[in-house]
Amino acid sequence: MSEEHIHPVQHQDHQPGLQAAMTPLPESEPRLAPGGKKLEGKVAIITGGDSGIGRAVSVAFAAEGANVVIAYLDEDADAQETVRLIEEHGQRGVALRGDIGTPAFAAELVARTLLEFSQIDIVVNNAAEQHVQKSIEDIEPQQLEETFRTNVFAMFYLVKAALPHLKKNACIINTTSVTAYRGSPKLLDYAASKGAIVAFTRSLSQQLVEMGIRVNAVAPGPIWTPLIPASFSEEEVAEFGSKSPMKRAGQPNEVAPCYVFLASSDASFMSGQVLHPNGGEIING
Numbered sequence: 001m002s003e004e005h006i007h008p009v010q011h012q013d014h015q016p017g018l019q020a021a022m023t024p025l026p027e028s029e030p031r032l033a034p035g036g037k038k039l040e041g042k043v044a045i046i047t048g049g050d051s052g053i054g055r056a057v058s059v060a061f062a063a064e065g066a067n068v069v070i071a072y073l074d075e076d077a078d079a080q081e082t083v084r085l086i087e088e089h090g091q092r093g094v095a096l097r098g099d100i101g102t103p104a105f106a107a108e109l110v111a112r113t114l115l116e117f118s119q120i121d122i123v124v125n126n127a128a129e130q131h132v133q134k135s136i137e138d139i140e141p142q143q144l145e146e147t148f149r150t151n152v153f154a155m156f157y158l159v160k161a162a163l164p165h166l167k168k169n170a171c172i173i174n175t176t177s178v179t180a181y182r183g184s185p186k187l188l189d190y191a192a193s194k195g196a197i198v199a200f201t202r203s204l205s206q207q208l209v210e211m212g213i214r215v216n217a218v219a220p221g222p223i224w225t226p227l228i229p230a231s232f233s234e235e236e237v238a239e240f241g242s243k244s245p246m247k248r249a250g251q252p253n254e255v256a257p258c259y260v261f262l263a264s265s266d267a268s269f270m271s272g273q274v275l276h277p278n279g280g281e282i283i284n285g
Contacts, residue, residue: 031265037065038264043117045109047071047100047158048127050079052225053175056252057124057259058082062089064260069094069113071105071127078226092116100127101149106157110165120165122263125155125197126175130190130231144189151193155200168212173262174201176274178221181283194219198274205272214271216262221278222249245280 008023019026044061048054049070058068059082068086072079072095079095086093094116098105113120129150133139155174166172179191180198197217205215222228222241228249229237241249258275261267276283 031268037063038260038266039122040065042066042121042263043069043113043119044122044124044263045069045071045113045120045158045162046124046126047109047154048175049124050075050082050095052227053220053223053252053255054124054126055082055085056256057126058093059085059089060253060256060260061122061263062086062091062093064264065091066122066263067092067117069096069109069116071096071098071100071109073097073099073127100154100158101146103157103161106154106161109158110161114165120162121167121170123158123162123166123170123172124175124259124263125158125172127154128175128190128193128227130187130227132186132231133188134186136188139189147189148193148196151190152196152200155197159204163208166211166213169214169265169268170212171214171216171263171267172204172208173259174215174217176201176217176219178219178276178278178281178283180219182281201274202272209271214262214267216267216270216272217274218255218258218262219274219276219278219283220250220255221276221281223255223277224249224251241279244278248279250277250279 010023012018012021039061044066046054046058046068049058050072058070061068070079070082083093083095096109096112098108129147131143159172174197176197177194179187180194184191201215201217208215222244228240255277258277
């Protein structure tokens, strides 16, 4: 056994023990950020930041003092509205248009962030696509490949591009889904991609832990975002979220605080974990 110790050698003979007798004393005071903002001075990249969860996270980060670079596919008006909302909180917002499923755009996104801010502290892999199909027989190879390229490959590409520029205490947050844990018969390839993200998160967290970089994920349940009316029929949209224990869909701003927590020093002892804002569904994940 090594002669080095994490704490000085000590023992108490009575349980539950006395905190005052401990060396060093446990830290009990809240970890307050400078100026009271949890992400003061940080720079975040958020994919899919134009709308839905990505927009809510972008605005929440800005409210906590971060500058934000968002990536989006082609929703120009939505992206500019996100930038406007970021700037309402006194922070800088930058929107970059492109396909995150390509290594070239991942490199461009990182280069632009460094050009604008000279640092990257937080990477949020959030963008995704989904396509409803009743049977596996209806899923063509092109759909399968595009779903995994957007939902999974893009995370590999962006992390690989950003990693040389991430320093100790940086963090990566991935958006997975409740479907990764309980499945979804009409979203077979989407659910499979989200399951891959859970494994990616857990494995990457172990790979980067000695670098002081934390990797976590968020697994939302039914959340009211543009992806819903773009995916489901009118009847399904009308009932969206009604089967959750809370009998409703969640709002993006009910999910965003999970990302703020994971990005901040409040989550300094968490890595490889998944938070579940899903309306009360117990999925044991």
